[in-house]
Amino acid sequence: MIERRITFTLENEGLPAWKLNRLKTLAGYFRSVVVIHNISQLSMANAEQAMRVMSLGSMPGDLCQLMIEGSDAELACMVLTDFVSEHCDLICTGHRHLSQREEKASIVLPFDYALSHLPQLSQFTVSSQDKVDVLTQISRQCAPNQPDKANSLLEQLQAREAVSSTAMGNGVALPHILTPDVEVPTLVLAPLEQPIEWGSQRGPVSCVIGLALPAPPKREYLLAFSSFSKRLLEPDFCQLLTENRRPEVLRAVVLDSLSLPFR
Known part of the structure; x- marks a missing residue:
């Protein structure tokens, strides 16, 4: 079965009835199931049940995704991408890569930050060194071309893991530190091709999100990252992180959760 996804944010008017009716009509043309995920x-x-979609309580700025599954999902994705790009802020579509001009959606935070994405890590085998290898790559990404600082960050991340595993469950780990070695909140998204053990009874992880917060942290940082860590307790949210491997989508999911306290 073919599956495609379209990720977008809602504009100022959200999802009014006329948009929902148009989406319902378009979805009905195809031999595919179209689900809208807020x-x-x-x-x-x-998407064909307009009243159910209205009950989602969608608001301007909400991050959404159309999930399309069926024999003609590719064609449906092409048509629905045109609809979404016309009426919403398109982030990512499953049937083609967006041009720089088309990548117009942005989720704004009230503070500066650094967010990067490691290529999907596939060179790891299940061994006692896997966790160290991932933390090493995250620390290098946090301090590119600064080996001394990267080594310091790695030592701090390992010291944090020695206290207790940062596996959150549901396939996600959040290695995190408070450190004077960074000037702004720094995140590294690291999806794994194969799940690895993270030293926890909560099971292996397939998505690792490294986080370094400046010390002492500002109030805005604490609000944003408390919101994010609470979302990681939700199995549905963790599933978004482990299933969506495209950098644009992972970035949007993380930034959306960080922005929620400021809406």
């Missing part, structure tokens, strides 16, 4: 609200409904 990621910000962690709720979903079949």
Whole structure:
């Protein structure tokens, strides 16, 4: 079965009835199931059931995703991408890469930050060194071309893991530190091709998100990252992180969760 996804944020008017009716009509043309997932609200409904979609409580700025599955999902994705790009802020579509001009959506935070994405890590085998290898790559990404600082960050990350595993469950780990070695909140998204053990009874992880917060942290940082860590307790949210491997989508999911306290 073919599956495609379209990720976008809602514009100022959200999802008014006329947009929902148009989406329902378009979805009905194809031999595919089209589900709209409001990621910000962690709720979903079949796109052909307009009343159910209205019950999602979608608001302007919400991050959403159309999930299309069926024999003609590729064609449906092409048509629905045109609809989404016309009426919403398109982030990512499953049938083609966006041009720089088309990548117009941005999720704004009230502070500066650094967010990067490691290529999907595939060179690891299940061994006692896997966790160290991932933490090493994250620390280098946090301090590119600064080996001394990267080594310091690695030591701090390992010291944190020695206290207790940062595996959150549901396939996600959040190695995190407070450190004077960074000037702004720094995140590294590291999806894994194969799950690895993270030293926890909560099971292996397939998505690692490294986080270094400046010390002492500002109030805005604490609000944003407390919101994010709470979302990681939700299995549906963790599934978004482990299933969506495209950098644009992972970035949007993380930034959306960080922005929720400031809306």
